[in-house]
Every structure is written in C-alpha cells, then in structure tokens.
Amino acid sequence: MNRKERQEPLELKYFRFLEGRMHLSPEEKRQYTNAQKGFEGEITFDRWIEQNLSTDHLLIKGLLLEHKGELFQIDTLLIFSWQIYLFNVKNHAGDYYINGEKWHFMSGAEIKSPLLQLQRSDFLLRQLLRKLGTTTPIEPSLVFIHPEFILYNAPPQFPIIFSSQLNRFKKKLNSKPSKIERKHEILVERLVSLHLDHSPHTRWPDYDYQTLKKGVICVTCGTFMSEKERKWICSSCGNQESNEAAIMRNVEAFTFLFPNAKITTNTIYEWCGVKGSASKVKRVLSKNFRRFSHGKGSYYG
Numbered sequence: 552m553n554r555k556e557r558q559e560p561l562e563l564k565y566f567r568f569l570e571g572r573m574h575l576s577p578e579e580k581r582q583y584t585n586a587q588k589g590f591e592g593e594i595t596f597d598r599w600i601e602q603n604l605s606t607d608h609l610l611i612k613g614l615l616l617e618h619k620g621e622l623f624q625i626d627t628l629l630i631f632s633w634q635i636y637l638f639n640v641k642n643h644a645g646d647y648y649i650n651g652e653k654w655h656f657m658s659g660a661e662i663k664s665p666l667l668q669l670q671r672s673d674f675l676l677r678q679l680l681r682k683l684g685t686t687t688p689i690e691p692s693l694v695f696i697h698p699e700f701i702l703y704n705a706p707p708q709f710p711i712i713f714s715s716q717l718n719r720f721k722k723k724l725n726s727k728p729s730k731i732e733r734k735h736e737i738l739v740e741r742l743v744s745l746h747l748d749h750s751p752h753t754r755w756p757d758y759d760y761q762t763l764k765k766g767v768i769c770v771t772c773g774t775f776m777s778e779k780e781r782k783w784i785c786s787s788c789g790n791q792e793s794n795e796a797a798i799m800r801n802v803e804a805f806t807f808l809f810p811n812a813k814i815t816t817n818t819i820y821e822w823c824g825v826k827g828s829a830s831k832v833k834r835v836l837s838k839n840f841r842r843f844s845h846g847k848g849s850y851y852g
C-alpha cells in the first residue's frame with residue numbers, strides 16, 4: 552500500500568516554470584537535467600515496486616526528515632513486517648568506477664559518493680526509528696535503476712542493487728511472508744507527519760518578474776504558443792490547448808514563482824502575453840477562482 556504520493560522536487564518545479572522564460576547557465580542546465588533524471592528514476596522504481604510486490608507492505612515515496620538538527624533524505628521507504636528497506640534511487644547511466652572510497656566517471660572526474668549519502672541517511676534514520684520505538688531491522692540499499700549503468704570495481708558486499716538484479720530481488724522479497732499490523736501503520740503515519748516540505752538547501756536560479764519572458768509555453772516542446780480564438784496553438788509541434796487549460800497552467804506557474812503577487816486580470820493578461828481582448832483571461836479567472844473586490848480593483852483567490 553502506498554502511503555505518500557511522490558512530490559515533484561521544488562528545485563525541478565522552479566526549473567520547469569522558468570525554462571524558456573530566462574537564460575539558464577550551463578551549470579543551471581546541468582542541475583535541471585540531473586534533477587529531472589533523478590526524479591524519473593524514482594518514479595521508475597515506484598512503478599517497479601507497485602507492479603512486482605505480492606506480499607503485505609507499506610510504501611512511502613520520498614521523505615525529507617530531520618533528526619537532531621540534521622536533514623536527511625530517503626527516496627523510498629518500503630516496510631515489511633520482517634524488514635524496513637531504505638532505498639536511495641540513482642538514475643546514472645554509462646560507465647563509472649570506484650577507487651577506494653571515491654566514485655568516478657570513466658573520464659576520471661569524481662562524483663559525490665552515493666554510498667556516503669546512503670550511510671548518512673541510514674545512520675540518522677536508525678536513530679530516529681529507535682526514538683519512535685521501532686525494533687524492525689533496517690536495510691539500506693542504493694538502487695541503480697538505469698539498465699545501462701556499469702560500476703567497475705564495486706565490491707560485492709556493497710549495499711547496491713543494479714537494475715539487472717531487480718528480478719532476483721523481487722523473488723527474495725516475495726518469498727517471505729509479511730503481515731502489516733497497526734504498529735507499522737502508526738510508524739508510517741508518524742514518519743509522514745515528520746516529513747518536511749522542502750529543504751532550505753534547495754537552489755534555483757535568480758529571477759525577477761520584469762526580465763522573465765511572458766507568454767504561454769507549449770508543454771510538449773517548450774515553444775511559445777500563439778492564441779487563436781478559444782485555443783492556443785504551437786507553431787512548432789502543432790500542439791493545441793484550450794484557452795482555459797493554457798491560462799490555468801500559467802496561473803499555476805505565476806503563483807508558484809510569485810507567491811505574494813495578487814492574481815488579477817491584468818497581471819495574468821500580461822504574464823500569458825495575451826494580445827487580444829482581456830475578457831478571455833477574465834472569463835477563466837472568474838470561472839476558477841473567487842473574486843474579491845478591493846477599492847477600485849479586484850483580484851482572484
């Protein structure tokens with residue numbers, strides 16, 4: 552049973568809403584791609600769990616926890632009555648090697664050791680679970696979900712599951728009887744209630760309203776769309792979107808990027824780069840929000 556939906560990381564949301572509206576440096580583009588790949592890997596593993604496990608279990612998708620002032624992240628927590636699995640999921644592809652404690656690309660450049668990260672999460676989770684009174688054993692694992700990932704020199708005792716080992720891992724998990732009881736449910740409720748929405752370490756590009764490009768961006772290809780009566784049309788890929796869907800999608804971006812700004816017909820008209828009559832914006836806002844009058848103007852909320 553799934554006990555918490557996976558949320559899109561905040562970092563990824565910023566990039567998704569800013570992409571196309573501003574210039575991203577190569578470093579920022581790399582950060583964006585890495586965040587996207589990481590999230591896709593986590594979702595792939597969620598799907599794998601949902602499609603392959605046949606015994607009683609509880610699943611928590613993504614936890615950001617704090618213990619004694621230290622923040623730590625758990626990509627996936629899988630609870631059986633006989634074991635708790637802590638998974639950190641990696642979506643690296645290509646050839647890597649290990650040299651002692653250090654992890655490298657084949658080219659030689661060093662990467663941050665995923666193992667150290669896992670050990671830290673494991674250490675803090677154990678302390679937290681002990682505090683919560685859980686005695687179920689915990690096993691930490693790195694899951695390399697991408698089928699084209701190779702890690703040379705990896706010692707067999709490392710807590711790693713490669714994608715080519717998932718099938719055997721499934722058999723192992725399904726071969727042991729598991730019965731979820733109320734105490735496991737309580738543990739999961741406690742952990743989910745301790746989950747923090749976002750890390751103070753999240754980084755995203757600096758932006759300001761004036762310099763961001765205004766308009767409606769195609770979800771399929773990232774090109775700015777043009778309006779045509781009650782539709783928005785992408786000249787690059789042919790994608791069409793109803794006026795309401797396009798405006799609402801852009802209101803979501805606007806309120807995310809500018810949480811303190813008021814939603815008014817004028818601001819959304821400008822943000823979406825509408826050329827024609829403002830009534831098409833007003834119609835969508837009045838349909839989807841409550842209207843508040845405020846002196847001469849009015850806003851939606």
Ligand SMILES: [Zn+2]
Binds near residue numbers: 770772785787
């Ligand atoms: Zn398009």
